[in-house]
Amino acid sequence: MQIVAPPRFGVFFDQPPPLSLYIHFPWCVRKCPYCDFNSHEFRSVDLPEASYLKAFEADLHAALPSVWGRRIETVFIGGGTPSLLSAEGLDQLLTMVRTLLPLHVDAEITMEANPGTVEVERFKAYRAAGVNRVSLGIQSFNPQHLKVLGRVHDADEARRAASLAQEIFPRVNLDLMYALPHQIQAEALEDLEIALSFGTTHLSCYQLTLEPNTPFHRHPPELPNSDEAAEIGDAITARLDHAGFRHYETSAYAKPGAECLHNLNYWTFGDYLGLGPGAHGKLSYRDHVVREVRHRHPRAWMDAIADNNSALQSSERVPDKDLPFEFAMNAFRLTEGFSLDLFNRRTGLPIQRFLPTLDALEKKGLVRRDTKCVAPTELGSRFLNDLIQAFLRDA
Numbered sequence: 275m276q277i278v279a280p281p282r283f284g285v286f287f288d289q290p291p292p293l294s295l296y297i298h299f300p301w302c303v304r305k306c307p308y309c310d311f312n313s314h315e316f317r318s319v320d321l322p323e324a325s326y327l328k329a330f331e332a333d334l335h336a337a338l339p340s341v342w343g344r345r346i347e348t349v350f351i352g353g354g355t356p357s358l359l360s361a362e363g364l365d366q367l368l369t370m371v372r373t374l375l376p377l378h379v380d381a382e383i384t385m386e387a388n389p390g391t392v393e394v395e396r397f398k399a400y401r402a403a404g405v406n407r408v409s410l411g412i413q414s415f416n417p418q419h420l421k422v423l424g425r426v427h428d429a430d431e432a433r434r435a436a437s438l439a440q441e442i443f444p445r446v447n448l449d450l451m452y453a454l455p456h457q458i459q460a461e462a463l464e465d466l467e468i469a470l471s472f473g474t475t476h477l478s479c480y481q482l483t484l485e486p487n488t489p490f491h492r493h494p495p496e497l498p499n500s501d502e503a504a505e506i507g508d509a510i511t512a513r514l515d516h517a518g519f520r521h522y523e524t525s526a527y528a529k530p531g532a533e534c535l536h537n538l539n540y541w542t543f544g545d546y547l548g549l550g551p552g553a554h555g556k557l558s559y560r561d562h563v564v565r566e567v568r569h570r571h572p573r574a575w576m577d578a579i580a581d582n583n584s585a586l587q588s589s590e591r592v593p594d595k596d597l598p599f600e601f602a603m604n605a606f607r608l609t610e611g612f613s614l615d616l617f618n619r620r621t622g623l624p625i626q627r628f629l630p631t632l633d634a635l636e637k638k639g640l641v642r643r644d645t646k647c648v649a650p651t652e653l654g655s656r657f658l659n660d661l662i663q664a665f666l667r668d669a
């Protein structure tokens with residue numbers, strides 16, 4: 275008699291999802307008034323690079339058992355302003371990563387850089403150390419807008435940084451923000467034209483949002499209203515479509531093949547180890563998924579490592595019932611959708627835990643679906659929050 279195992283309704287992975295590494299560098303020359311990222315001005319003190327690297331090494335060592343034997347597919351060094359790291363400092367950081375973790379030979383290694391901190395020799399050294407993709411926080415090429423945004427760089431530095439990045443790195447992303455104080459559509463499109471003139475193959479265009487606990491939230495500048503902002507967003511998408519870019523994620527545009535593999539791993543609900551202050555991680559084990567958060571303030575992160583040999587503020591099992599919502603929150607940002615079997619491969623849950631909500635959303639016209647692919651409709655992308663909330667309600 276053949277014994278048939280009962281169907282599993284909980285998490286079970288034959289194989290864990292692909293694994294990426296995020297490294298957070300928490301300092302900036304000056305805090306921008308709209309920014310709520312974990313970034314801290316170091317104006318009054320020297321950049322504590324040596325202490326950061328020492329703590330990073332300990333953080334990495336302590337994290338190794340959580341990812342034993344797993345290959346790292348992509349690395350993203352974000353901030354803050356990682357381009358404040360010296361050439362030697364960045365080289366040490368990547369050497370530690372390569373020595374202690376199995377890194378894919380062709381791993382995408384991205385570094386965020388601020389145009390106000392660009393130097394030719396340092397950029398060349400970053401490239402020699404292995405960085406093969408740079409993401410530049412341009413925001414705008416317009417002198418007035420850069421001033422209102424409190425950026426440390428001016429329009430000339432923005433142009434110089436974009437052209438230098440393009441010369442030195444094989445892959446470049448430029449971050450632009452739109453719907454800026456008093457900005458009209460023509461100005462946003464002019465920023466876009468200048469960005470395109472450097473030949474970049476990847477652009478991230480973010481609508482400026484007023485984040486709680488920022489000076490812009492406390493003293494809001496006058497912004498284009500929501501209809502005007504949506505019109506600017508649509509005009510950006512149309513112009514980029516014409517230039518051969520695919521709008522592959524809510525704010526990301528790429529020429530075919532130039533998509534950011536690291537971010538795609540987040541949006542397809544892959545795993546990631548997060549190191550550095552405030553870094554988040556998501557790691558899958560045979561029958562459960564864990565979320566980790568590291569201490570947020572650089573001082574607290576360094577002290578925790580020195581005192582307890584662990585930077586973790588929390589490490590919690592994600593309840594199985596939350597996984598469909600978490601998967602949806604990421605995967606429905608992909609405008610061109612995902613294959614239905616991705617749900618099981620990334621959450622470890624049977625597809626039955628996904629289908630009833632998906633069917634209901636399809637009936638409401640928020641999701642479209644064929645035998646291979648699930649994607650948000652135009653309406654679904656516009657009301658993404660409602661779409662995603664449905665998975666929370668049905669949990």
Ligand SMILES: C[S@@+](CC[C@H](N)C(=O)[O-])C[C@H]1O[C@@H](n2cnc3c(N)ncnc32)[C@H](O)[C@@H]1O
Nearest residue numbers: 308309353354355387388411449480481482483
């Ligand atoms: C983590 S930041 C780091 C980039 C780098 N520190 C810089 O600013 O040059 C990544 C991007 O998020 C965007 N961003 C930050 N705050 C934002 C906000 N309040 N609204 C919209 N986009 C924002 C900016 O385009 C920024 O370049």
Ligand code: SF4
Nearest residue numbers: 302305306309313354
């Ligand atoms: S440089 Fe970037 S991370 Fe730093 S404060 Fe400005 S927006 Fe935030």
